[in-house]
Amino acid sequence: MGDRLVMISVLRSLLFYAVFYTGSVPYVLAALALMNVSERRFRWVVSEWSHWHRLCCRALLGIRVELENPVFRPGVLYAVRHEAFFEAIDMPWLFENPVVFAKAELLRIPGWGKAGERFGLIGVDREGGARALRTMLTEARRRIAEGRPLVIFPEGTRIPNGQRRQLQAGFAGIYKLLGLPVIPVAVDSGPLYHRRWKQAGTIRYRFGEEIPPGLQREEIEARVEAAINDLNG
Template structure:
């Protein structure tokens, strides 16, 4: 019985969220040619629609532990599922997100993502590509927007730990921003075909100052983002 309820809830979620997403993407493409504030509201609305679908169709609540929201900070978030990736525009105020470059090649969605402030990260990027990426990041930081990165570089199953990608320490050093690590435990409920009800938690760690040696900042961030990984 529990499986059937989970399956029916998940099917309802897939239909509602993805049909709604098509409408939001179309709305974002139209609005970004007319009004930047309206465009940003549409993007945030898409993320909020996802929250509503999770809450009322899947029975997933979200709990924030020790939340800290401020501009000119690099948030380093553990990545367990698509939940936190979709949730970012609702969780933060106009976040600038370092994302896989291939996501920005998706027709329609990619154009909206670039216009909103996603920065594409090429896995094999050379020095020139890195300079362009950091220049764009600094431009958006100047607008008072927070930066967000998934320092593991990909989704990691709940219960597993992986070393941070080398690019994280480089971005931390070159941008000279403090880091706020954020743990999340979305995997057990969301990263599955038939999703489960329950509570997904974000736990915000202590702010890490800029300028630390690479080994120290990586050790502190890795420990903090895995605080719920058990």
């Protein structure tokens, strides 16, 4: 029985890789074609690509997605647990036109980087000093004024399910300088998705209680760390 389940997982995963990545090609080409023509249509294509990923996960991998106590509104900094590539792809479908803080090196990828920047990714340059921080905050405030939610992965990288890691120092700085409330979001994608042969099951997003702006660094980090690890098995 165990070998049979492994074989099913392998076959499902291979089918997922083939269908999702092949099917992504038209979305990528459409996004590149539209990003300097129509911002509304460009954002729609990115959102639909994220939706395509969600559909492939459901139909081919048997992965369902559940939301617990979801809260969606602008003017908020969403701090999301990061366990797998799943949630990085899922953000444009989970949120409406989110602005996502991402590693600056991702924006240097030819083609993809320009499209990501156009959509609203904000590069986090950890070695760039005060000038890079000012540029990042200026861009974030511009996006806030557009009524778009902000999303950050405060751990800075993917963390295996069952493990905790101290939040990146830059998270508290961004929280303080933007002066926004934070909604922490736990996610448990790792056991199903962060593996070569993915498994069927349910990935849950659990939205925590809103945390007000203006807290000291130690308190905001402790509260966010506890909340985003709420599903951490």
